[in-house]
Amino acid sequence: MATKKTSPTWSDIKSSLAGLDRTDLLALVQDLYTASKDNQAFLHARMHLGDDALKPYKAAITRWLWPDVFKNQDTSVAKAKKAIADYKKAGGQPIGLAELKVFYCEEASGFACEVGLQDEGFFNAMVRMFEQALRAIGTLPDAQRPAYWLRLDAVRQRCHDLGYGVSDEMHDLWAAHVDDV
Template identity: 65%
Template structure:
């Protein structure tokens, strides 16, 4: 008879149980090894600990690269990677004003690129409108004094989106009315 073996995947609980055996220097060494192993972990730790002059910059660089690629270098658009940059910031620190800024920046880059190159991608435009709505939701949660500049930028996105077509401008206008956050 064969003994039945069930494979159990390793989980955070397993890792956490091992961490108990680390002393301070061991944990610092582990974090150092992680820090040097991957650029995304460096960005995460810099954001989490508020290190650097502009913790949003690496996330903006990723969003810009993904939504306004260099076509001469055969770079391609990646909505998923741009959205992942925002999700990574949310995991690292997730400050509401930073999230709103990244979402507005996403909309600016996405709409700007669309108009600049005459992009014809309905899925891209749907993602842009969804992010526009998420940005409005994020702005609505900010203190009153932080809202006007971000709203001006989103209204500018809406205005330039008239050149995109596919109903993007109309959808954005409807959302601006729905999320009238000036009240």
């Protein structure tokens, strides 16, 4: 009877890593770093390096929420949200998560209003991210909150005429998270 070969798992990798010395481990990390921009962004965020660790994550959000319609690019809520999840996995800081979530709302609302988008799924995702942004802002120190609230309020105002109940939902979320402060 033939046995099935299974794909390597994290346990297999972990066992192999245990046998590496410092030089080999550093060489491996260097190879991973040079292998992709995503790995670089992850390591920069994890190690808190560079002037703007959020830049590649914001670029991904912009690409997927405000595509170039003249190049027939599509939107992708999932890929935009993945940028935020990737930053979080990299050990993202609370202020960075708040920034990315607010930025997501700014980009999504800006695109929707500029092109007259009528996509209920896109709007639902934007409203969910609006709520996540409000929650993320709520975890920040009091002194950091007003600037983010101001930006989200601008999003809320911009979305006033979008339809699909977006404005009403944002108003209710705003009242629940900000008006009672």
